[in-house]
Amino acid sequence: MNEVVEEFFSLLGLIIMLVIGVLILSSTNEMAYVIHGWLLVLGTCWGGLFIMTHLIEKKQSDKSEYNDEIIKWGIWATFLWGIVGFFFGDLLAWQLAYPSLNGDMSWLNFGRIRPVHTTAVMFGFAGNALMATSFYVVQRTSRARLAGDISPWIIFGGYNLFVLLAVSGYPLGITQSREYAEPEWYADILLLFVWVGYFTIYMRTLARRQEPHIYVANWYYLAFIIVIAMLHIVNNLAVPVSLSLPTSYSLFSGVQDAMTQWWYGHNGAGFLLTAGFLGMLYYFLPKSIERPIYSYRMSIVSFWGITFLYMWVGSHHLHYTALPDWVQFLGMTMSIILLVPSWGSVFNGILTLNGAWDKVRTDPAIRFMLVAILFYGLTTFEGSFMAIRSVNSLSHYTDWTVGHVHAGALGWVAFLTFGTMYKLVPWVWKREGMYSLQLEAWHFWLALLGTLIYVGAMWNSGITQSLMWQTYDANGNFLYSFIDTVDAMHPFFVARAIGGLLYLLGAAIGAYNIFMTVRGPLQTEIPLSQRPIFN
């Protein structure tokens, strides 16, 4: 019964997106938009074919087996988008150091490809990592096969089609200009369908669980799924100009629009880059070192603290602006309190590791996870500090923010992803272990060095530039013109670009290592009933 409903809704979603694609193709002659029309049409037709063959063959999946096929695809997608995203990030970094690299071409200039980087890393890399690991975690902690045979594939395919629509649109000039919500209305509708489907299979899998309690990691994944849906809908409310243009105008304007966008923007960081990854941490860390989470109570407090508080702090992006002061002060206060549940998770993680320090020395994957926790602690401390108005008057608009972002992005999000992947890949492909521990260690040191160079350079450039902007001479005139402060950034920009290159190199080594692991020999099979299930 459920399966029929599932097939019906998958098909319905596909048909709606197909109709939108056809309507676009029939009403426009703008090149970029035509490409997107075709992407929609081809993507949905491929999905339709997939469902058809599935129905005809009536392939019955083995209900006693976990669905790990989808996770394998998710891992490849994570690394593919990761490399693309890091590459574009580093290209941006070199463009800032040597602006002639913009080539004065429309589709390669900094302004257009900056969102290619942010979308590829946040939605492509981090999003696929979360989707893949959440499918793994929900099956293992529920001791049940993932719900649905078709919809997980439609969701995975639809999600990556969304990322492809997004990153292919920006160089051709399609954007809403809302940071981390740049894709236009048709891509937003696609993501909405995908997300409703994602939520549904997550809940249906939980409903099948053999364990009475829902494990902590699932709380975080659930919060990530639910809150992203809410943010996505509200922040993308817009009026399309016409079917023949890939353009829309946001429903809100000015102050209200700014507050809505940063309510969204900070919770993109809060729920995608934080809550989702805490879910990852709460499963893969204890599982990898075979020790239980240190404190259950602390997990409860941290979880509800984060879920409640993050939604208040968006206004710390708008200090000293035309936003009413009371909202600024409220955002600042909540940001400072937010440090408590954030560090709750940090302590919980470190105390869980306590007693397994030998593994930190011998296993690079665990080392990745430890460094991730430390960077999470650093980033949240820094974030709460930067949310204080007087500090923000220095950090806002400068590279200090960029340093904070990448301390979190490189040090926390990506380190945790790499550590997790090095554990997950042998598990899902049923290999004895990774192809090479040595390459893992190389990846670790390259990534760590790259991150430290990147973040160090940005702290320096951010504070330097900000102080230069505020320096007066004896007569009360500015000592530095704006271009002086741009010149002063050059060495830091070069350093950052080198750091990014090391990071990219590390990720490439990681991808190679995973590829070789998958090509390597199988492990001896263990039946499902005997597999240890962690709770």
Next chain:
Amino acid sequence: MPKLHQKLERNSIGFTLLILCVASIGGLIEIAPLFTIENTIEKVEGMRPYTPLEQAGRDIYVREGCYACHSQMIRTLRSDIERYGHFSLAAESMYDHPFQWGSKRTGPDLARIGGKYSDTWHVAHLKAPRKVVPGSIMPGYGFLAQQDLKIEHLSDRLKALSRTGVPYSQKQIQDAKTDAQNQADSEAENEDELIEKYGEKLNIRDFDGNPDRLTEMDALVAYLQMLGTLVDPKKTLKRKDC
């Protein structure tokens, strides 16, 4: 407490609903009042919706991602005000769909760039920033001067904006195309009509130095030249002077 929570953990629907409730509170309390509280946006003289040409320029500004490097929000800090002018008022972005306050100042703030330089300066700078300001790291935008401005959809654009609440009249929407052409043409005869529609503070001239064509450069420069010129903030009630 843990006892209660253990009960909750057994119920996935209940858990979901609680997450939804707990996560909604912050937004409801901080965002909803902004739409109702009167003094969120001060009453000012001089604000008007963008002309079709300016709006087209604004759309190009968005398309090219100028906001990735430029803010349009002068904060109430001394060093901001003395470098860029009076702090930005909420009213000055009341017709901005979407807002362009920005989050990074790789280049200077542009909220009050209008009238600071000549058109020729802007065109030369946009085409080759490093020829005008040595050491600049801004990309070149010479291609804008090559591309004709697409004007056939301007009425649709204004109409969509009016749906979001921008007070364009029926006539303004209908005439969008010709209004854009006229604004970029110093010889145009309908100057008075344009002024009647959009007020005194209006730049009517060829912006890109190429009177034969209406290019994307015309639109972008028209937009830059009007930024921050509509309102005299000193005349406005001082809400939060520093």
